[in-house]
Amino acid sequence: MKPIQKILIANRGEIAVRVIRTAKKMGIRTVAVYSDPDSQSLFVLSADEAYPLGGTDARSSYLNVDKVIEACLATGADAVHPGYGFLSENTDFAKKLEQHGISFIGPKPHSIEAMGDKIGSRILVAKSGVPVVPGYEGESQEMSVFKKEADKIGYPVMAKASAGGGGKGMRRINSSDELEAGILSAKREAMSAFGDDRILLEKYIVNPRHVEFQIFGDTQGNIIHLHERDCSLQRRHQKVVEETPAPNFPSSLKSKMAEAAVMAGKAVQYEGAGTVEFILGENGEFYFLEMNTRLQVEHPVTEMTTGLDLVEWQIRVCQGEPLPNLQTPKQNGHAIEVRIYAEDPKEGFLPSIGKIHHLSFPTREDLRIDSGVVTGSEITMYYDPMIAKLIVWGEDRQTAIQRLIECLSETIVFGPKTNLQFLQKLVSTDQFAKGTVSTHFIADHEDLLLKENTKEELKYAFAGLFFSSKQTLDPWSPIR
Numbered sequence: 001m002k003p004i005q006k007i008l009i010a011n012r013g014e015i016a017v018r019v020i021r022t023a024k025k026m027g028i029r030t031v032a033v034y035s036d037p038d039s040q041s042l043f044v045l046s047a048d049e050a051y052p053l054g055g056t057d058a059r060s061s062y063l064n065v066d067k068v069i070e071a072c073l074a075t076g077a078d079a080v081h082p083g084y085g086f087l088s089e090n091t092d093f094a095k096k097l098e099q100h101g102i103s104f105i106g107p108k109p110h111s112i113e114a115m116g117d118k119i120g121s122r123i124l125v126a127k128s129g130v131p132v133v134p135g136y137e138g139e140s141q142e143m144s145v146f147k148k149e150a151d152k153i154g155y156p157v158m159a160k161a162s163a164g165g166g167g168k169g170m171r172r173i174n175s176s177d178e179l180e181a182g183i184l185s186a187k188r189e190a191m192s193a194f195g196d197d198r199i200l201l202e203k204y205i206v207n208p209r210h211v212e213f214q215i216f217g218d219t220q221g222n223i224i225h226l227h228e229r230d231c232s233l234q235r236r237h238q239k240v241v242e243e244t245p246a247p248n249f250p251s252s253l254k255s256k257m258a259e260a261a262v263m264a265g266k267a268v269q270y271e272g273a274g275t276v277e278f279i280l281g282e283n284g285e286f287y288f289l290e291m292n293t294r295l296q297v298e299h300p301v302t303e304m305t306t307g308l309d310l311v312e313w314q315i316r317v318c319q320g321e322p323l324p325n326l327q328t329p330k331q332n333g334h335a336i337e338v339r340i341y342a343e344d345p346k347e348g349f350l351p352s353i354g355k356i357h358h359l360s361f362p363t364r365e366d367l368r369i370d371s372g373v374v375t376g377s378e379i380t381m382y383y384d385p386m387i388a389k390l391i392v393w394g395e396d397r398q399t400a401i402q403r404l405i406e407c408l409s410e411t412i413v414f415g416p417k418t419n420l421q422f423l424q425k426l427v428s429t430d431q432f433a434k435g436t437v438s439t440h441f442i443a444d445h446e447d448l449l450l451k452e453n454t455k456e457e458l459k460y461a462f463a464g465l466f467f468s469s470k471q472t473l474d475p476w477s478p479i480r
């Protein structure tokens, strides 16, 4: 296969900026595509070329397959990097690119299709010997069948949208009285989010951890794993903090799970970067949850501890190169990522839109900031309100946590409300320090995590006054 000359990034925000950075390093030209509200965004300014998709919301821009393909043809891009979300796991998009002779930087369409459906992927990986959560994934969607199957599984059960993603279409059901309402509500959410309301049932694993493995495959059939990530700190089934190595994770368990992850990848002849997610029960039993056939939001923690550039690997594999290393590389130290959002924790974490009057992070060697916004940028209602991912490295977990707390306290966002204080409280808890949190931790301690911190609030208020009077000196700022 010939080397890629020009990559179109079919995404926006921090991940578009992230992909552009590696493409530049490799001497590959980049094309940004953008919607109307994004025309002045950092990722658009960072790319070598930019092509307008028009439209405002995702559906009329980044999710519009025909418009994105038109952009590829108009700009002569020979490859597309889909980032995460949007079209990254869309089989139809990958197939259409193939038909136009444009490379999709990701797995083959058949792998995306096989893993895109939770019912189908459970059946498939179970056949290769990967443990799946006991449950029901039959054809019938009759309420009487769900009732019978839920009784067999034993309550509590989890009703899940087969087409689900991003924590949507999922309901915990505690008893047969709640079953019908739970299933109908999961179906409603699934239909509106994914246009597909098929549901499966799983045994609800109580107080579990979420542990996933980064895997990588090439076109020669090699598949390796690049260690695990613990993403147990979640809100509404969405990750908030991610780290590697997983704390309190015996090496015997790690080898068993890593082997299962590679097996799942082999089951779909996986090529490129993928993540196999597992749920880990209190007694050390683990089960396959799903495979995400794309780069993951939390991939930087893997990069910080292995020294690898996963986007570079994705591009090389797409060009037909073999994996540079057929052994799992050693991990060095510990890395933790937190997702900083423009949202109001006190208002049910409602997105907080508006202009960012000031944004600054500490600059230090052990800190990486992945962000798609700068001082002067606007957080709009159209897309995910993530401001930045803050990723710290430490020689060991304790050092990493200490540095994370410092970095969060030195981060200033003035304008929209943010989850900064919430994150700071979260990573300062004893339970997090001990590495004993389950996926229920945030929900169980919400009151404590949301409590006012007067000293901090004052500091932010002063910082805000200071920076709003100073205007912006940021050279990247579109409002300079």
Ligand code: ADP
Binding pocket: 084, 085, 086, 163, 164, 165, 166, 167, 194, 238, 239, 292, 295, 296, 297, 298, 384
């Ligand atoms: P990660 O582990 O990378 O956070 P998520 O499943 O939470 O994985 O998804 C990452 C991003 O992709 C989020 O922004 C999420 O909202 C989005 N996403 C995931 N699945 C879908 C889907 N089926 N449709 C639309 N967006 C999705």
Ligand code: ADP
Binding pocket: 133, 158, 164, 165, 166, 167, 168, 170, 202, 203, 204, 205, 206, 208, 210, 234, 237, 238, 277, 279, 289, 290, 439
């Ligand atoms: P999504 O595609 O939305 O990411 P997942 O199947 O990966 O859906 O599940 C997301 C999260 O929901 C998991 O990380 C876990 O916290 C929770 N979860 C999923 N399945 C179960 C289950 N059977 N029991 C308990 N929690 C679950």
Ligand code: MG
Binding pocket: 166, 277, 289, 290
């Ligand atoms: Mg998941």
